[in-house]
Amino acid sequence: MPTRPRSGEDFERQACAYLTDRGLRLRKRNYRCRNGEIDLVMLDGQTLVFVEVRYRNNARFGGAAASVDAGKRRRLTVAALHYLQRHAHDAPARFDVVAMGPGERIEWIKDAFPAQDH
Template structure:
């Protein structure tokens, strides 16, 4: 008998999340950004994508929702999530210092893979 507790999320949520991050990455590359790093983890959290947009280093949070029943994907990037992303970005910058301007973008993906790119979604 398996004694592990079941996750509340969908069994393939990790695979779906990875696929949506790749979709967001392709979308941004098509618009001229360059990939610097993926899935940068720290004790503060994870940065989905780190990209370069001309003279800016962009920390990208990818959010996906199968349904808008409980709100839009971008609405899930609340103040708490923003704080965690800022701390994770500061940690990244302590490891990889840069003179580039930095910004936080959100790529929100809906059920039909419709993409809403929010540049400068929030700031430090």
């Protein structure tokens, strides 16, 4: 029986399990607002973490992590501000990227970019 291609949701579940195994706690999956979406909202201790999950099947054009370009960072920042306006959180926040590639390779980039740049 042929296997179906993995979906973005499959990769998000895998990234969530990976981060949970490392002590983070899930707050929300796929938080959406008009101008953006955040794949995972998690807590790392008291720090609120907005996680972008990216998969690329090869490293051509820079791979998964490099695909989080300025436009994507801007949309993530807008979505994170929207989340923070609606959910009180009186502690630090950061943006992480979970970059995934073939062979179940996972790279967790903590504090991948600062919000104030966008």
